[in-house]
Amino acid sequence: QVQLQESGPGLVKPSETLSLTCTVSGDSISHYWGWIRQPPGKGLEWIGWIYYSGTTKYNPSLLSRVTLSLDSSKNKLSLKLTSVTAADTAVYYCARLGTEHSGRYLADYWGQGALVTVSS
């Protein structure tokens, strides 16, 4: 059974860097992996995806601030978001992009999410 678990600080100060890790178990790291966030009470927003080879794609709205990486030896994914503001307060999800349709990969396994609050 594929399991994903996000971890990291739940509180980050404005202008600092948000860092989250996602630990993958029950599956190989040889997939596409995505990060999606959801502000409290609001809808979902794609942050970006990373392929196990290291190829990445970022949402243009976050391009200048986001970095995704992975450590295949530890089956871990990482998200870094710099210069955060209150608008970055959200539940952050990692997900496996494992279901494919016409060459597009869809999030079929998700972590439970990690709430990160940006506040001084």
Added chain:
Amino acid sequence: EIVMTQSPATLSVSPGERATLSCRASQSVSSNLAWYQQKPGQAPRLLIYGAATRATGVPPRFSGSGSGTEFTLTISSLQSEDFAVYYCQQCDIWPRTFGQGTKVEIK
């Protein structure tokens, strides 16, 4: 960026009744459309992809249809566990975008 618009925002339905949710894309996404279900405090769950294909383990009471810019998710006979928020998501171009969600609540 493709804007996805869902309607209605809230749908009040009695158990056993049929629910029809709509999703519109600001430009054609072909059949590159997925539906997700999200319950309070949980991560989204993939229900439908390719506009009409049920994901693994999804009951047949869930069906999707449409192509281009107009899509529908139908729940044929609502069960108690189906009351949740439903999101459509286009996976045609990057960045992928979600609709704002339709909340299906008990009438």
